[in-house]
Amino acid sequence: MxxxxxxxxxxxxxxxxxxxxxxxxxxxxxxxxxxxxxxxxxxxxxxxxxxxxxxxCGLDGQYRLFTRATAGAAKRPLVLSHHSAAAMHGLPLIGAWPVTVHALVPDAHGGSSHRLVTTHCAVADPNATLIAGVAVTSLARTLVDIAAGCSFLTGVTMIDHVLHQESRRVVPGAGNPGVPAITKAVLFAELDAVRPRTGRQAAERAITFADELSANAGESLSRVRFEELKFQIPELQVRFDVAGRSYFVDYFWRGVRKIGEFDGHTKYTRAAVMNGKDVVGVVLAEKDRESVLRPFVTSFNRWGWNLALNAVEFYRFLCEKGVPRTR
Structure with missing residues (x-):
């Protein structure tokens, strides 16, 4: 059996x-x-x-399976969009996936929601693509739809992720073949083409705020919190050269010489990061790195998911650590 x-x-x-x-x-x-x-x-x-x-397969994979099954059972072909397209493209989401599958219906008079499918009335995507046998909106269109129709955090997290991946995939001047990189300019052009009925300003804000130097969803979450809680947005991935070695930090408030780092613990579990080391060795290396950098700054502070997700506690934490406010 x-x-x-x-x-x-x-x-x-x-x-x-x-x-x-x-x-x-x-x-x-x-x-x-x-x-x-x-x-x-x-x-x-x-x-x-x-x-x-x-x-x-975890929550992401489970939603992808549900999405594919719902698309396969549909009476007419669907072009998946919004969260469903994001899941199929492998984009990160902070929070829960929806309980329905999202799809474009260009010829409809308005969006609608049924028990398992939520449809969106919008212009068709001429660049829709196939992923695992299912039609989905292009990566650029998906980001624009998400930025226009979802929270600032969701939009920034996904756009950060794509810009970061694209900056590593396509190196300027290296003669990279294949599909041109998705940039902010590409996303603004896509936004102009889509002309969303609502959410244009939200999309513009998310695209403008996004940064290719944000390396993971936790770093994106922290930056969104800085913005929402009215703290200064720090420089990202700043390099410190000490004793012949280079160290990069997640956040640096240069005016007050403060280092901040998001610690999502992935460095202690992911094989690509561990590189054959045990957990103790990685933790000790992080502590040594912090000890090397502390003499050059006024403070070196870390936080994780639980703190960053709690806006009230994160606000108190940033105030206590003396992170500068916006003027």
Whole structure:
């Protein structure tokens, strides 16, 4: 039985349809038993995933599976947009994914929301692309839709991520082949083409504020908090040269010589960052780095997700640490 499920999982690239299960000789009773035992996970009517895969892929992957299943079950082809397109493009989200799938309906008179699908009336995307067999808005269009229709934090986080990735993918003057980089200019041009009915100013604000030097979602969250709580926006990724070595810090308030760093703990778990070292070795290296830099600044402060997500506590923390306010 499990071998048959794994075969269907491979054939469906993670998705298993009720028709495929029936074709493998399983009736409704057998499928229900597999769901109750956790070997199958029901995504929506007629669509399933392996229970082990569902558990392993995390919240981002789970929403992508649900999105693909809903698109596959649609009576007419969907062009996924907004959060659903963002998930398919692998963009980061701080907070929960929606409970519906978002799609463009260019010929509709207005957006609507059904139990599993939320539609948006907007101009069609001529650059829509296929990801895992599903049509989604282009990366630039997705960012513009998110920036115009979602919170400032969500827009900045996703745009930061793309600008950072694109700056590393396409190095100026290196003769990089392939698709041109997505830049702020590209996003502003896309915004002009889309002409959203609402949210244009919100999109302009998010695009303007975004920064390719923001290396992860936690750093983006912190910068948004600085902006919202009326603290000065620091310089990003500032280099310190000490004793023949170069050190880069997340945030630097040059006027008061303060260093700030977001510590999301990924450096203690990700293999690419660990580079064969144990956790103790990485932690000690971070402490040594901090000790090297402290004599050159007035303070060196760290914070993590829990503090940055709590606006009230983060405000108190920044005030206590003497982070300068905006004028």
């Amino acid at each position: 499990l071998e048959a499920l794994e075969t269907q999982d491979v054939l469906g690239d993670g998705l298993i349809t009720a028709d495929a299960l029936r074709g493998a000789g399983m009736n409704a009773h057998a499928v229900g038993l597999l769901v109750r035992r956790g070997e199958l996970r029901r995504l929506r009517r007629g669509w399933y995933a392996l229970g082990t895969k569902w558990q392993a």
